[in-house]
Amino acid sequence: MNERLKKLRKALDLTQQEFGDRIGIKRNTLANYEIGRNEPIDAVINLICREFNVSETWLRTGEGEMFIPSPNGVLDELAQKYGLSTRGKVIVEKFLDLKPEVQEAVAAYIEEVAAAFSDAGTSAPVPVFAPAHIPTIEEEARAEANQQAQLIYQQILSEKQAAAGILSESSGPLAGGGTAKQA
Numbered sequence: 001m002n003e004r005l006k007k008l009r010k011a012l013d014l015t016q017q018e019f020g021d022r023i024g025i026k027r028n029t030l031a032n033y034e035i036g037r038n039e040p041i042d043a044v045i046n047l048i049c050r051e052f053n054v055s056e057t058w059l060r061t062g063e064g065e066m067f068i069p070s071p072n073g074v075l076d077e078l079a080q081k082y083g084l085s086t087r088g089k090v091i092v093e094k095f096l097d098l099k100p101e102v103q104e105a106v107a108a109y110i111e112e113v114a115a116a117f118s119d120a121g122t123s124a125p126v127p128v129f130a131p132a133h134i135p136t137i138e139e140e141a142r143a144e145a146n147q148q149a150q151l152i153y154q155q156i157l158s159e160k161q162a163a164a165g166i167l168s169e170s171s172g173p174l175a176g177g178g179t180a181k182q183a
Contacts (some may be wrong), residue, residue, distance in 0.1 A: 005034050005040075075096075
């Protein structure tokens with residue numbers, strides 16, 4: 001293990017002091033591990049693996065890869081392979097973050113829903129909902145401007161209708177569908 005500790009530290013481009021500081025041990029303790037004078041206890045091995053994303057199997061035996069693939073790296077690969085949207089990627093990530101028993105409960109619920117569709121004689125597949133469109137700032141501004149313009153138009157139209165009603169008391173039906181007001 002001593003050679004692997006040294007190889008790991010060199011791969012991380014850290015001094016013994018920097019490496020020790022990151023896991024809360026003294027430089028000379030790490031030096032003793034690296035020369036084989038002492039073996040790190042399990043708690044120190046766990047700290048090293050957690051802090052540097054190192055495979056415990058590799059650290060203890062030399063088998064496998066030095067580093068554990070980062071979850072985001074694997075998830076990014078899956079997202080690309082299956083064409084997941086950002087929303088889909090978040091769903092998968094959050095599902096994977098759940099405790100195993102909660103994952104099982106979610107899977108059981110999905111199976112229950114699928115069975116209910118089947119029992120209901122629905123031959124159509126379970127609907128897949130398209131992700132909701134999230135408007136851009138420009139779209140929001142355009143919608144707000146259109147709303148304001150419609151309100152202004154209605155106000156101007158009402159004023160003109162009122163003015164036309166006063167000016168032509170007997171003019172009959174107005175263009176807007178109303179009738180002239182009698183003064």
